[in-house]
Amino acid sequence: AQTVTQSQPEMSVQEAETVTLSCTYDTSESDYYLFWYKQPPSRQMILVIRQEAYKQQNATENRFSVNFQKAAKSFSLKISDSQLGDAAMYFCAYRLGGANSKLTFGKGITLSVRP
């Protein structure tokens, strides 16, 4: 079975600074997708960034980028120029390749941003 591990329950960052959130996963599959979701206090799940396992290039979305290390099964999220609105829970998630199927989530990490 696939598992996703987020070992840091909480992190804090100074506004305008950079923070990295860690995630590791375990799978025997070669075709899969990885995601980072943001959940603010409103509880809405918001997709931040996705990575296809077959792509070597790390995904980037504005201030958000990932460091995807396939051999190490590591998928960290870097947030640059942190803003107060980035404060939220962040979930790392995995799903098998192919047709849209279930997401397996990590336990999440609470990110606070200090003004």
Added chain:
Amino acid sequence: DARVTQTPRHKVTEMGQEVTMRCQPILGHNTVFWYRQTMMQGLELLAYFRNRAPLDDSGMPKDRFSAEMPDATLATLKIQPSEPRDSAVYFCASGPALGVGSNEQFFGPGTRLTVL
């Protein structure tokens, strides 16, 4: 602005009562998911459907939970009888199975259920 809708947004009920949660997926999405979020277990899949047929409901307690899609625009999750341990936030998500957008699941706002 297409989005997944869920009703009710909040539900408080007493143990033993039936609870029905409803979800309207985004029009055209043929894959619908039910996830549950608790402090202890985090986010976990309960069940999901493709073209209204259940594909995986292994995460759902079969004795009290049931999930259906009466039609393509409505998914329901029922708990009967409800228990305090069912207190959680229940999310519905939808997405296309293949093609454009199939790398993403669009989440509804969730139903916060409290069973007293």
